[in-house]
Amino acid sequence: MSEPDPRSTEARYRRIWRVVAAIPEGQVASYGQVAQLAGIARGARQVGRALAKAPEDMQLPWFRVISANGRIALAPDSPGFRRQRRQLLAEGILVRDGRVDMRRFGWAPASDEILLRF
DNA sequence: CGTGTGACTGACC
DNA sequence: AGGTCAGCCACAC
Secondary structure: OOOOOOOOHHHHHHHHHHHHHOOOOOOEEEHHHHHHHOOOOOOHHHHHHHHHHOOHHHOOOHHHEEOOOOEOOOOOOOHHHHHHHHHHHHOOOOOEOOEOOHHHHEOOOOHHHHHHHO
8 A cells, every 4th residue: 555645736736725724714825825834835836726626615715815915816807806805805804906915814823723733 | 848828936126 | 016037836738
């Protein structure tokens, strides 16, 4: 019996989904932060990929993931952008011009919280 | 196997 | 504050 390679794309996606699922309601995390917590250095782009690939019935809070600069990464004129903005606003996260104040809404998990969860 | 393309980032103007 | 750029990495062609 061989363990699945933790470096495989599938294994990485599963860890990414696990981290995203742990982002508290009312808070946001950046793609790079999610990658970091999932043990994937410099894997920000993979996070975007994993979110796009996440099964709908997984009900992943993908909308809580935004760019490190606080901006919604999707195209401002896209349906995805509008949906993300709406869902963020729905849980009290202020979105102004497609931007969120990371200092106010950014997720800052405590170290023990990280060790226990991931 | 080379190239182009992003739901990305950090560094530098 | 806002644009450019190189680095990044999985994927489509």
